Amino acid sequence: MFIDKEYFDNWMKRIMERFDSLERKIAKPPEKERRTYNGELLLDNQDLCMMLNVSKRSLQRYRSLGWLPYRQIDQKMYYLQSEVERFIKEHFEQRRKRNK
Numbered sequence: 001m002f003i004d005k006e007y008f009d010n011w012m013k014r015i016m017e018r019f020d021s022l023e024r025k026i027a028k029p030p031e032k033e034r035r036t037y038n039g040e041l042l043l044d045n046q047d048l049c050m051m052l053n054v055s056k057r058s059l060q061r062y063r064s065l066g067w068l069p070y071r072q073i074d075q076k077m078y079y080l081q082s083e084v085e086r087f088i089k090e091h092f093e094q095r096r097k098r099n100k
Contacts, residue, residue: 037071037080040082042080043078043079043081044077045059045077048084059077067091068083
């Protein structure tokens with residue numbers, strides 16, 4: 001079976017365009033939009049879970065106990081970076097000192 005050169009070239013061109021399109025998508029993933037409040041960075045549950053290596057349930061417990069201040073925007077929880085740093089100093093660093 002023989003394929004016409006022009007037909008083959010057109011197929012190769014389409015394949016290469018598809019590869020180029022995929023490469024552009026993979027090369028630079030979209031950056032996560034960062035919300036701010038009064039110029040200060042807001043962190044969401046996912047950010048905080050990864051940062052503190054805790055579950056979403058733990059974050060909920062910290063909120064319920066009043067240890068971790070938060071803001072709710074459109075059914076989503078956000079935390080000010082400065083308040084998270086204060087929370088870490090007060091709770092995690094004290095626990096680390098007690099364990100030594």
